[in-house]
Amino acid sequence: MDGDSQVIPDIPKGNVIFAVPKKGRLYEQCMKLLLGAGLDHIRPPRLDIAECKGLPVTLVFLPAHDIATYVGEGNVDLGITGYDVLQESGEGDNVETVMELGFGKCRLCVQAPVTSAIKDVSVLAGKRIVTSFPHLTKKFFDQFGDDKETKIKYVSGSVEAACGLGLADAVVDLVETGTTMKAAGLEVVAEVVASQTVLIANKSTPHRQLVERITRRIEGHITAERYLMISYNVSLENLSAAQAITPGKRSPTVTQLQEEGWYAVQALIEKKKSSDIMDQLSEVGATDILLFALQNSRM
C-alpha cells in the first residue's frame, strides 16, 4: 500500500491513515474513544482531515458506510465502522477485524408488516425487499435458491418507510431498541447479522507497529471505561470467600495488614457489577470497601 494517499493530498509520508465516521450514530462515541486513547487532534472547520498530536497518525472523516471499502482497498490503514458495514463491503479478505469496540450494537433483520403475519422468512424469497444493505440481503435470500429471484432495491435511509409506501413487501434494516420498526408497523421475521462497532485494519498495512500501538491504546481506554478498582479489608477467615467474589482479571492483590489476621485486597471488577459485588463483600464480612475509577490502563 502506498502511504501517501491519492484520495486526500497533504498527508505526511509515513503517517498511518485512520478513518472514522464523520457523522451519524457512531460519531460521538468514536470521538470519545479517540480522545480516551490519546489521539488528540484539531479538526479545522469544514475539513475532513486532522493530524494527531505527538503520533504520526492522520485522521480522515468519512461516511461510516464507506470506511470498510477504503480500508479494504488499502487507501486507509485503520478504520472504525460497523461490523454490518464490513460484511456488506465484501472486503473481508483484505480487512482484519482488530477489536470489537462494545458500542453501536444492533441487528440487521428482515422485517415485514405485522399485518402480513409472516413467520417463515422463506415466503419472502422472490418478493420485493428494500434495504441499505443490498449485498448482505442478496446473500441471505440466495439460500432459498436462484429460481425465486428476490427483487432487492437500495435506499440510503428511512428504510422502514418502504412497506408503508408500497415499495416493498419487506425490508432489511437495523434494529436496536425496535422503536423505529414498531412505529412503522413492522416486526422481525429473521436476523441477517448481529453487529457492533469494530476497529478494522488493512491486512497489508506497512504500518503494522503503529497500528498495534494505537490498538493497545484503544484497548487500554476501553478497559479503563469497563472496569473499576475495588479495595477492601477482610479477616483471614473470610478471605477466601471475598477473593471468590473478586477474582480480578488475573488474580487479586492480597497484602497482610499490621493488625494480626487481617488482609487488604485490591482487584479489578466490572463497572456494571460493582454495586452487587460491594453488597456481596459486605455480606461476607469485608470492611472499608472502596471503589476507584481508572484513568487509563495497559494490560
Ligand SMILES: Nc1ncnc2c1ncn2[C@@H]1O[C@H](COP(=O)(O)OP(=O)(O)OP(=O)(O)O)[C@@H](O)[C@H]1O
Ligand atoms: N439504531 C442503531 N443502534 C446501534 N447502532 C446503529 C444503529 N443504527 C446504525 N447503527 C450502526 O451505525 C452504523 C452507521 O449508521 P448511521 O445510520 O449512523 O449511518 P451513517 O451513514 O454514518 O449516518 P447517516 O445515516 O446519518 O448518513 C451502522 O452501520 C450500524 O453499524
Ligand SMILES: O=P(O)(O)OC[C@H]1O[C@H](OP(=O)(O)OP(=O)(O)O)[C@H](O)[C@@H]1O
Ligand atoms: O431499533 P431502533 O433503536 O429504533 O434503531 C433502528 C434505526 O436506527 C437506524 O436508523 P437511523 O435513526 O440512524 O436513521 P436512518 O434511517 O436515516 O439510517 C436504523 O436504520 C433503524 O432505522
